[in-house]
Structure formats: C-alpha cells, structure tokens
Amino acid sequence: MLAFPPSESLIGTTLGNYYLEQLVGRNELGPVFLGSTDEGSTYLVRFILAPCALDPQERAAYQERFLQVAGEVAALQHRHILPLVDYGSYLGGSYLVTPNLPMQTLISALTKSGPPSLSTIGDYLEQIAQGLEYAHEQGIIHRNLSTDCIFLLRDGRLAIGDFGVMHLLELATPAGQGYPDYGSGEGRAPEQLQEGSCGPCTDVYALGAVLYRLLTTHAVFRDSSREGVYAQHLHAPVTSLQRWRSDLPEALDEIIRQAMEKEPARRFQRPSELVAAYRQAVGLRAGAAERLEESASSSLETATVRDQAAEEAAPASSVAEAGRGRASLWRHLLRRLRVTWNRRSSSSTG
Template structure:
C-alpha cells in the first residue's frame, strides 16, 4: 500500500525530532521542508531539514530509502571540510528522515544572482575557489555532489560560504528507481533528481558519472556568474538535457564584453561535452581561472599583505526550488533497513574570503506551488558555512637580539581548557613548554568549531595527513588564520607555537607563521616568520594601515631542513625567539603589536603542507 504524507506549514510546530524542537517553517520545496528549531543538547538554534521517506512510497521502498539515507548521511557527516555544510545530527522518526544543520542567515548564491545579475571576476574567483576546494575534498572521499547549483551554495550573514546537499541526489534517485519497480506511479524508470540547467551531458543521458560531472556543473555556475544566465534553457527538462548533450553554449564574450578570451577558454573547457576533455578536478578549474584573471582585478578588494621583492642574498637563502525529474534507464538497488538516530560531532566553521557579502536573509524559503502529495525526490538539504579574510602588516620600531640567552617566561593569567583533535596524538614538543592550550593535527581542517579565516589568494585543501596551503598570487603572501580557540577564548598574548611543515614537490616560495596578526576592518598588521628555499629565514612586521613590510631580521638557517620541518616560536612580551627543528635561529624584538591572532603563511610560489599545530603556555 502506498503512503502519502504532506507537511503543512504548522504540522510539525512544537514536535520534537531527536534533540530538536521545531519552532517555525523556514522554507519548503517539492522534496520536503526546512524548519527553525531549538536543539537541547547542546542548546543552540539550528535548521532541521525534513525528508519524507513515507511520501508516496511502498513500505519496502520506504525502508530501503531509510537504509540509503543512513548510509549516505554517515558519509556526508564524515566530510570534515571548511566549505562543506556540517551535519550535527540525523535520524528518522514517525516516517520522517531529518538532518540537523547550522541555521544559515546569509542566503544563497542563487538569490544573490537574482538580485545582482552578473558578478565581477573579483568576487567570482574566490567563490569558485572555495566551492572547488569543497568538491575536491569530497571527491577524494569518493562522494560526488551530483546536484551542484547556486541554490546549494550558501552564505552566512558575514559572507562565509559552504556547499550543501552532498549526496542527497544519489539517495533520492536510487529511491525513485526502486519505487518504479513496484508501480509506474508518477515517474518513469530511473528518474534522476536535480535541476536540468546544471546537469552534465552524462547525467542527462543516464551514463555513469564521476567527479568531472561536478566540474561541469561548477562550470555552469561560473558561466552564469559571469554571463548573467545559464547557457541552456527550455520548456521541459528533456529539452534542456538535449541541449547539454549536443549544443554549444553561446560565447561568454557575447554576454559580457569584459570577459577576456582566456577567461572564456577556461569556462568552455569546464563545459566540454566529453568528461575527458574537461578539467580533471574542480581545483584544476579554479587554478586555471585564477591564472587567467589579470592581477589588477583584485586591486579593489580587501587589502592583502604586500609582497616585497627581495634582492638575492649574498649567502644562500538550503532548499532548492527547481528540482526536476528526468527519465533515464533504471538501475535497481536494494538494502535491508535499520532504524537509527545519530549525533555528529560539531565541525570547524569554514575558511572564508571577505570578497563577497550578500545581504542577510533567512534560509532560502521556496515557493510551494505543487498541491497534494509531493514526490519524495523533490527535496534537498539546505545549509552553509564558509568565507572570510584576514591577513596582516605593520611598520614598527624593531630591535634584533643576537645571542643565545634563555627567554624569561611567566605564567599565563586566566584558565583556558586545553583542546586537541580527537583521535590524533600530537608530537612531543621540542622546547620546554607549559600547558597545552590548543592542538590540532590538521590546521584549518579540525573538528573543534575553531574560527579560521584565510586570505583571498590562499587555496586550502584538507588531506588525511596534512593541510595543504597553496599561494595562488604572484604578488602577495597567503595565509590561513586561527582567530579564536574552540572554547571561545581569544589567542593569548604570550605562548609557545609549534607546527610541522613540509614543501610540495613544485614549491618555490617561502613558508612559515604569522603571529599577533591584527583583526579589524583592514587586516594588514602582523608579524611574520618565513623560511625560504635558499636556506634563509626572515622575520618582518607589516604596517596595519599601508601593508608595508619592514624587515626585523634575517639570517642563514643553521640546521638542515630536509623533509619535515618543525617551526617553534616563543612569543613573550615584545620578544620573539625562533627555532627550526629544535635549534635556535635567533631573536627579534618589537613592541608595536602586543596581541593578535595566529596564522600559517605561504609566500608567492609556495605549495606547502602543515600538520600538528600546537599552542602552549609559556613554561613556568
């Protein structure tokens, strides 16, 4: 017997799903609804996305849906990346499958494009880079999005970006296939779920998909951001699908005279009909887009740390409203059902770039124009997380202290609960240290709800053993910054910092650490400690108003730097002591910035891998 469940606007108000009490409807679409809710453990306001496994499904198919839902929700919840919507909790109750996510208030890219039309390159490039970083990470875990579109690219009110709805198209599509085996119902065999304007040719024809399907969809988003419209439209899903398969998009330069041939070539390669002719990864597309973009495009954005040319040293130195059913050949799938509710550990808020800030808005409400029973496959997960920028500089009085006298230390005032990433053991510190204040195996990719940010020219990729930091600029330093500890405490004024770093095979730039980076509107003031490929280290300070760099001191490295390098910095008052692999390199002094945040740095040409970041109190 087939069941029909319809969610009315007030049907779930006051109802409890897991640890969440439903408060109000934020939006609904063909596949379900998103509600504002109050979570009791921990106590916070969240968004609950409700899927409907009891919606026009036979009992067996509904059970299979729940099994698929649990399996895919496990995989989605395991995606621990700064630009992917985190899942706090998921489960099933009263024939409702639900996911608990952050409440997102900045709207979607779709809403922003509806208001603004075309986007300038200066805003488009950072958005594509962040989306690409999320896709590359998910692809490395074997997960394909399958329904990438502007409605699944969401923003917090401050502009931070995340991708939502990873894997849901697969769950819903497989369910529609299984449902068709019992009755022809409302669809034909193997209905694929999604929005046809963003389908890849292989999705449109029912052929196998891989990560290059997401590259194509990201190319459609890029085309729309720069051209003001999608390349293909039509009266039906099938007519649009046919165009994806056989027609060429109109040249972007015809839609936007400001688009160069090099930018157009990047977009058209992403939109190649054959997957083998596209970019092999989303990150490759993003890097090609950045490389084709003139450097002066970013001159009007939030200032970045200016990179000075150094002379060669003399010594070596949420909901989606346009979901559509498209008929393709069926492939059946069956699994035995089990019931579950799972809580997922909170994850890191994302890196962000302060280059795009859509106006605050509640989670995208969708027009519910369909009456009666809605097909299950018309509902997609909503959410968001990730974009901000922070990077520093400041001219200052300085004094270099040579010699090897021990630094005077003192006990930190106040109490900070030490934290470290679950399941990871940090290496023993190479220097005498006090209490561990913060530790993470994968900096900027941890699961502790720490607040990280990054510069617009920083590409951050979360691997299984290290965090890759790649500088996409030819003129500026790049950085990712730890702005706060996960327990809400700010970065202390004095501490011992230790981090391990290794160079990529093609890295050609310096790397190191920012410390006492200045927050605020400009984000330019900072101290830096950098190690360069020719075996020289330098410490500098950047002016918070002009971004001008002033060298504090530099010298030749006194220890071999092959393989994994451990950087230690003792920050005590106006005095800074620098170590490489446990060997002291020198000291410097400046009283210009008494406090600030911490960051990891990559100079132009650098492609480096950071791991095992630890912040300790000074030893007693």
C-alpha cells in the same frame, strides 16, 4: 511520494534533540522547519520525502542507504562545506539537520548585486574547488552543484550545501522511472541524465555552469521546461559569454566549453584545474588562500633563518630565551594571517 502528515501538524513536535518551532519553507523534497535545542541553539530541519512510492522492501533498503550516505556526508569537516550535524527518519520520511546560519544563496547575491569582479570570482571558484576536492578525496560527489546550493556567509566565506541530497533521490528512484527532478538543473551533467556513473568530472561540469552564472548572472541553458534544459545539457553547445558581456577575455569561453564537455574524459579532471585556467585567463597570479600561504611561508622562512643565526652566535644560556621568542613570533604571525584572511574575505563580497 510516501504518505506524510500535513507539515503544519508537525509544529511543536520534538524530533530527537530538536523542537520544531515553525515551518520556514517547502521545496520539491519536503518541508523545512526551524528547530531548537534545550541549549537554545537553532537549526534547520529539512525533510526528504522519497519521490516515488516504495514497497516495504524497497523502503527498508532505501532507509539503510540513507543512513550510510548521510553518515558519510556528516563526516565531512571543511570550512567551505555547510556541515550536516544530524540526520534520521520520522514517520516514513528522512530528515537532515544543518546549522541555522546568517547566509544567502549565491544566486540571491547575484540577483541583488550583479556579477562580482573577476578577482572575486576567482576567490569564489577557489573556495568552491577546495570544498569539492576535499569531498572527492573522501569518495563523495556532490551531483547537484549550483548557485542555489552555494551559500555566502556573513564573513564573506562560501559554503557548499546539499551534499548527498541528489544521491539520496537517485537511490529512491527505481530504474526506468526517469531522472529525479530537483533543483535548478543549471549544471546537470549528461552522464547523470543518462543514468551513468558519476565522478569528480560530474562536479567539474556543474562548476563550469556556476562560473558561467557568476560571469553573466544567466544560466548556461534556459527553457520553459526542465526537460528542455536537460535536452540542451545532452546535445546543445554552450552559448558564448560574448552574448552577455563583450568585456570578458575570449579565453573564458574555451574554459567553460572544456569544463562542460559532454564527454567526462574531455573535461578538466579536477576542479582546481578549472580554477588555474581561469586565473591564467584573467591575469590573476594566485588565489587568496595561496597568497596567504606564500606570505606565511616567506615570513616564517625569514624568521627561521634569523633565529638560527642568533642561536649560533648566542651563548648556551640564551637558547631557551630564543625558543620562547620563536613561540611568540609564531603566535604573532598566526594572528596576522587571521586578520589578513578576514579582511580579504570581507572585501571579496564586493
């Protein structure tokens, strides 16, 4: 690991726009600080220290790739992705800055409350899939999706964190030195462990593992060592959900098995395909977002037909007034949608 000063010595340091107020934690990658700005906003400043010793040339190449990857992640703007608001390098280490929001990890919520309802799980899967597919469209694969980097926000919305982190660790690990150990490993796809290429199906594999945890609160594979877990990802079949819950539809076993096929080509090819299969298996008609879109479409269609009929029957002098009425109707419908969405998001946390 790169030489880096003791974490406590950085308290009180100004790092770019951020004053490091206190050390709030450490993980396998490095320290995490609470930082504040002159405007009074607070952020989490998280250091990523390269896991292997790099010579000066390797370090320069890594820093160049870090800036490229971090810039791509910072460009992601989606309601189900935790934003990366800043990044940089300091004393041989790289850092990422995210908002300091009231939230908890999905694994923490599961530990406290147990498995959510099948309907809530469907809404969770839909939110995660939307965030993943948006990132995939930008050419970014998460590579480390798990219940400890998916966050439940105060409004009931999910946001995916850790985009780009595993890729940065892979870039800092020279070939032949093994796969970087980071995170729970609960959804580590076989192609990653074999140092193959990653694609959307890599995240589909991990989403299958997330679904397994949501349904059972247990990881798909467990062992006393991370190497043992990795070996199971490479070779072991998925344990049936019936081991933990006999009340679940048997079709869910097949869905998770397909999501976690060892060969990427045999998996669902998009996260949304997994979500659609889940909804069909448990009898859910549509996800929350789709229901809102259908409701909005129906309401607006009805309003449009009514307005067209009124315009055809009205004198020319009243057309302008009809236009103002439509604008008011649009504002009213948008307010209704926001209220409905907030209520359903809040209820989904139960």
